[in-house]
Amino acid sequence: MLKNPALAALTRWAAQHPDLVPAGRIGIAFSGGADSTALLWAARELWGQKRLCALHVNHQLQASAAAFAHHCAQACFDLGVPYAEAVLQVEVVPGASVEEAAREARYLALSELAQAQNCALVLLAQHGDDQAETVLLALLRGAGPRGLAAMPAQMQRHGCTFARPLLECGAAELRHWLKAHDVSFLNDPMNADPAFRRSRIRHELVPVLARLEPAYRQTLGRSAALCAAADRQIQERASQHLRDCLQPQGLHLATLRALGGASAGEVLRLWLRQNGQRLDRARTDELVRQILRTEQGAHRLELRLPACVLQRQGAFLLLSRGEAAP
Known part of the structure; x- marks a missing residue:
């Protein structure tokens, strides 16, 4: 029987990072999409449903936001996984990006939900294709090492630990497993909207890269890891210089x-x-x-x-x- 690739990745990640896995509850950022659905099923099999809490953030930025929230709540009820939801009103100051404001608001809401549910760790479902697209986006905007480092495997935000255990997985294999096991998930219409550069990279550029370099996901992921190491050194020096300059x-x-x-x-x-x-x-x-x-x-x-x-x-x-x- 086909095994959940998210379970294999999550099991390896947990074995490699025992210091990050708390003895208590673990939060799963759950959007209802394919990736977070595969992660939720994998975490349930690895740790059991009572040890988890699915955390859903409703930004109210799409007409389908309420339907997504309802789907998430029902899916968790069916799985026996505790569920918590935050409804946001994203405020954007003039000159700021809506996407960036929504992302920052999401991390804050997830950390607050996690703390309310006694979760010291929140798992995010971004995978290797997401990481590759993030690197390509950074390249196209002329980013330096910090931008090219793309998404960190783990980070601290608002007093909460976030981790991405699926960065070695591909989107297609996750969806293949879900469909093979008749697990329902939602498709975010923004993922196919050509108005968004990430969507065009996913549907137009990535297929070309896959033909030229089948291991593009691993190659770009390795480049991101090298840039992250370089950026850490740059930030350490910058921190020291800032202490010297700041009065x-x-x-x-x-x-x-x-x-x-x-x-x-x-x-x-x-x-x-x-x-x-x-x-x-x-x-x-x-x-x-x-x-x-x-x-x-x-x-x-x-x-x-x-x-x-x-x-x-x-x-x-x-x-x-x-x-x-x-």
């Missing part, structure tokens, strides 16, 4: 200038991330260019971000809460 008044510009352009850019990006802000590379490069000439001028250096203002005050660069950029 109660703000970032000391002379110390920041002395680092040079590349290191100053990494420090700025890290500082902004720690304050809940993100800046694309083009604007970061322009900001660094202005910082490098502050000794000769740029006294009116100012950059408006969503809900924040970045500006020079004397020898320091300050980030203050203010009106969003128009």
